Amino acid sequence: METNHTSPRYGMVIDVDRCTGCGNCMVACAVENNVPPADPKATERTGTTWMRVSKLENGLPFPENRSVYLPVSCQQCDHHTPCVSVCPQNAVEYDTESGIVAQIPVRCFGCRYCVTACPYHARYYNWWDPVWPEGMEKTLNPDVSTRMRGVVEKCNFCHGRLQAARAKAAAEGRRTIADAEYVPACGESCPTHAIHFGNLSDPNSDVSMLSKDKRAFRLLEELGTEPKVYFLSEQDWVHAIVKNKISTELKGHGNG
């Protein structure tokens, strides 16, 4: 997975101090990517949310308890991408032109090995065939095809938008696209502008500079997968908890 520094490597920087956990990114993502509404029996563990806002708590009791929200989508790992190497039939590809880890649902046969491999739980299996209320299929995004049950899908930084931006640039005779031309749905929908998006290979880009900020951290950085999604927080406890994972979270059992 050689990184070609001449081609863009898209990344995201999320300011968790600004994130209010409203969930706009989650629904905007679902609208953009034609993710269906939940089956009545779906749960937190079987639902499909390419972008999922999770709550990170400081672990203290009321009223000292504080929390921030971490919008976690595919972290677009740059090296040793855990899901790319495990897929038996090349249904996951690392696009060297954009740094985006792409899932090809039509090639996926639903073994869910990649779901197991992803430490960020950013991959979602279609436990049900997608169903939209009658007529609502008219609101589907023409740029993204729908998926059937039994395949895995995940965030691809709204790859359809990248292609549209590239096509537009090509039509105008440009070879590169500006950061503003290509923003994933989550970033566009964020009401507090907590989500920054752009080209990490460009040292002058917004995300490039923010990613080098001392407030920046990444999830499970030590695994060496070089995620391209950064988080920003000024709060020390957030950094402390993210660094010292296993000791804090074993507080209770998940439901299910």
Added chain:
Amino acid sequence: MLSLVFAYAWSTGNIIFLGAFFTIVAIIVATLVTTTLRTLRALRANAAEAIRWKSDFHDMPSSSRTCRHVFTGEFERRVCNNEFNCNGCEQHALLLAQQNAAAMPVNAQMNPGFALPLDRLYSRGHTWTKQNTDGTYVIGVDDFAARLIGTPSAIDLPAIGTRLSINGSAWNFKKGETSVRMLSPLEGEVVETSDGAQGWYLRVQPLSADVKTGHLLRGAEVGPWIQREFDRLQNYLADPKIGLTLPDGGMPVRDFTAEFPEKDWDAIYSTLLLEP
């Protein structure tokens, strides 16, 4: 898989992995193809009966595979691993060269009372053969097998012209639900069949002048052999609770099957008549 496939690359990993995989597939396919070809060849060469004997021989318990030289006392224990093909047995040739078998006296005491004339040759499957004056051979069952089976409910004889192979099937007896295969003592083409009234069942024309009979038992071997067979039979018939109690003080009866209807005759025929 192929370079025609979308996004395929001739990388080292692909070459090694797919190379290994296709080698394995090729080996598996080659094994199956070889087996099929060999099967077809064997079937075309009428080798099925010979193969059946080879296959059956190794499935027989070692007690059924006692070497003929044990009967003559040359060995205490020896199990044949050569499909009773004494013609191709080095040990047999060596022993024959060392002694004169004909000189050995018949040990009459060894025969527990079966009529086994020594003017004929016996196969280990309890069939005998004897040459007619016209050069053909007649084949029948020996007294042991005759008493063992008693009166068969049916006889399934081969068609005239059938080619028999050494230790291949000669004909079948039916006894109740059980079918008993009789082994052919020699190679040849069936020229006449009989219902056994004259004491024989098949008349066979050898296929070549050099008739192979070296593997058949004769002379001094017959008595100890039949004694051993009778011992094995008695073993089966013995009541495990009260030990050996044969009628007639251990003398053979005319029809063992009829005498001991409760026994597993299928298994006994299988062992004694060499059809595992």
Added chain:
Amino acid sequence: MQFVGGSALGLLFTPIPWKVLNDSAIWTQNWPWIPAPLTGEFTSFGTTCTLCQSACGMRARSVGKQPVSLSGIPGHPFNNGSLCTAGILAHHLRYHPSRLRQPIKFLPGTGYGTPLSSTTVVDEISRCLNGNRGPVVILDGRPGRTASALFGQLGEAHPAVRYIPMSAPAFDVLHTMSDAPLGPLGYDIDGARLLVNFGAPLFDAWGTPSRASKVMDTRASKTQTVIHVEALCSRSASRSDQWIAARPGSEALLALSLACVMIEEKLYSAAAARTIGDFGEFSDYIRTFSPEAVSGASGVRPETIRTTARAFASQSPALAIVGNDASYETCAAVMALNILAGTVGHTGGVARRNAIPDAAVFPSSGVRAVSLHDVPDHSICTLIIDESLSGCTLSDALLEKKLVPKDATIISLSPFVTSRPYCTQYVVPSTVMFETMSDVPGPIDAAVSSLAVSAAVLQAPDGMMDAVQFAQMLGRALGSTTASGTTEELVKQRVAAIHASKRGTVFAPSTGVSTALQQCASADELWSALAEGGCWMDDAARGDNAPAAMTLMNAFRAAQISLPQSHNVDQLFVVPFAETTIYNGTPVSPLLSKVSQESGLRLSLRQAYVNPATAMARSVANGETISLTTKNGSMTVQAKVDASVMPDVIFVSIAGSRESSVSAHSAHDVRLLCNVNENGSFSSTPVSLQKVTA
């Protein structure tokens, strides 16, 4: 022949068949019954969101006229590119599975309605209104629209009909306290230095969606401080500068206690005090609520209360705000704070907006607006509610109290089934956004009046009415005259009147900038700016606009605020809980399952937050089912153990309804378990908790 055969054989050695096989394997693997997106050219158009009064400018990406995604218009004075979670999904509402296709008539006590034909329902409504049975009340959940004007006309023309515009509950109370009409109100949050927020989800889609961002941006310049009062460390609490954890239901006490400190320490605005006619009476009344007295019930230390009161008085302009689901009592107490601080009618306080200059089209009668609270109990025979828009929170308990028992009829306009089982009810199916022309008044957190419009782009299903048509239908039934014309014609007349006033500014999405209306050459130009998602904003009201005379006890005599008796320490309480105003029980897009059912980010219906200590004491683990029993009944919910909520209080969701709002009034509604006071407010109710073992 040989050639054909040879070619076929040769073809096998070319990549073609393999490529075809390969491609077909990849691209044909989708079940035929999986819906495929529309195909066609992408276009886009601007419009205004009508889901609430915030009037967000939105841009729809569409195929043909069908919107496929929505985003905020950058630079828009209200939402500046942001939308709320419901707004992003506004284009789904048209296809909501529980959308009403036909008028329905419910009989009292039944949850099941009988479908009626469009003509029958009009006949029955006519008969009902002409029967001279008694007072008719029209409740307008979103005053300020063209339809509102038509409803108002009905109220004026017919002696039996009363028109009640429902503004935010707090403003309703403020109106009650004022001796003279205050006109339209709004919060001037941008101008406030200190914001004391009694439970409004300020950072969670309260007001305009860009509000959270705006407040955060003041952090850097330290120009604004936010103090949040709530029983749990909600999204807004944890992002405010200070969070005061107050027991649920004690907000009114706490606000009064702040007021008490202000009066005791003479921190109130002397000018404001002079306008309060019953200042003495109020001072006497409020003395009961000293910080020490309130501390026990609220769980807030007296020093905190005093410090907050001093800050409220000193950091002028200070503004106290409440959420839309706050009780009457809380609203009264919080508004009293604003009055004492003298910020009503001032910059950075409760702004008094100028009315929209449309008197030429819809002459106003000047009749004093009344609130539902002012209507005598058990007096309304026929109630007409426009529920075609979400955002109006109506207390069922209050409605039931105001209606004539057993014999009342409700006529409502709604896109969804809204059953009120205590009376006869006609529900007329209404159009939704994108199906009808509609004008949208401005957001609660804007200081000035405004107007935006949302155009009809899609064909409404047969038999659907918009609010204007509904009002015209009622007018015909009552035999009154209402303004005639199509909705679009009426809205256009209104816009023309605004243009004629030459007041304010207009934001044009095409340029992204706001310009003075005077520079707008024609009404058509203003119209086209508005039709593509722009908005018109009035000028700020000039100078001191403080109310001339107030009588606070008007509200407090009705409010039942008293210090609770000391309660058992081990007692659990149940509280109805909505995290954010956007899920107020009306149906939302099924896709909102993403933020509730599918992720647990927000509570779903039948889920409740429980403090870990409370849960552990009752051996309840996260995700387990618990049964809640009060003297009013019982229900089962799923416990979500969360350390951010107050111990011994169970916060049960009333939100996140994906289904028809029928369910919101069924056994799933925790509000049925709660005690309701005279004003229709729910109070935190003692409850017993039982773990349910499957």
Added chain:
Amino acid sequence: MDKQLISRGTSRTPLPRFMLWILPWVAMLGIGLYAIFLCLSKGLNQTNMDNRFSFGLWIYLDLTVIALGAGAFFTGFLLYILKRKELKAVINSAVTIGFICYSGAVAVLAVDVGQPLRAWFTFWHPNVHSMLAEVTFCITCYLIVLIIEYIPVVLKNRRIKNVPSMLVFEFELHKLMVVLAAVGTFLSFFHQGSLGGLYGVLVGRPFAFRPALGIWPTTFFLFIISAAAVGPSFILLTTWLTSKISRKQLVKPEVLQDLGKISGSILIFYIILKTVDTIFWINSVHALGFSPAGFFRIQEFGTWILFLEIVVLGLVPAILLLSNRVRQNTTLLVLSATLACAGIVLNRYVMTIQTLALPTLPFDQFLSYSPSWQEVATFLAVIAYGMLVYSFSFRYLTLFPQEREIQSV
């Protein structure tokens, strides 16, 4: 007719009793097939798996039965390649068990994947870096090998071998068995290893992740060795069980002792390596930002599980099996083999289920998962299928060639 199918010289229980024996298994299989139908027609929402527990009971079952089915390749390897002739007594049974385990595992895998009809894509677009591709390739091939190895056992049926072509084919195939044994051994080494690698490569699951030796993680090798160690034990166990249930002596006692000895010697080797691996793992997990002790902080998965796996179900049976005196005692021998098998069953459980139950992200919680009835029924269907295939094979085929000789003596 039934009698005509039973090998000569062996006695089997009367047909009605046999029917009674298979009846519950047939019922179990029937329910399982219905569950499989539900899963295939309605999708995997019928299971209790989810995006967090995306591998569940079935993958655990696959890993376990394939480890236990390793007896087939390892016995074949010892018999045909290393010429340990005494193992001829159990080779047919071993092949049958191997065939059952692998066919059962492949069947369950076909249900486990979301789009079984696209399973061939693995062969069309293989990702050679994926352990699962390696597993798929090897298991497919090895299942074919096992079928080919099982064919002669079937063809040797009393009735079938009367057909000359069948007989000859069997004979010719048997002559080439050494090739198949070699291929089977090669394939088994790889897929047993790849199954270990399946979890060992998961860099995102530090509990399972192991550093690579060469191109494979250490679990790759540990799985091969553990499978080789426990395969003979499982053959021992099944032979003993069959013997107990059929109330017949099927093999000479030395055969079982031999299997035990083979199992013990490999097991001790495995336990040493596993211990070394665990120590290395404890040290390396820090570098990934996790605390090894943290993984065992949950009561259900405390350090006791590590002790149980390595000592009680590893070291103890290994030492027992290596003792001559223990092997002479059938009860102790069988007990030790059972412990060894249980150790591997536990190891596979820890690798599959515990790995997924543990959190990775700072806001993750420890997860629990209990399979739905459809998953359990499918699981039981594989067991019922195995019981049926083995019962029929035992009744009508010669699984233990020594049986007849032992009977006739």
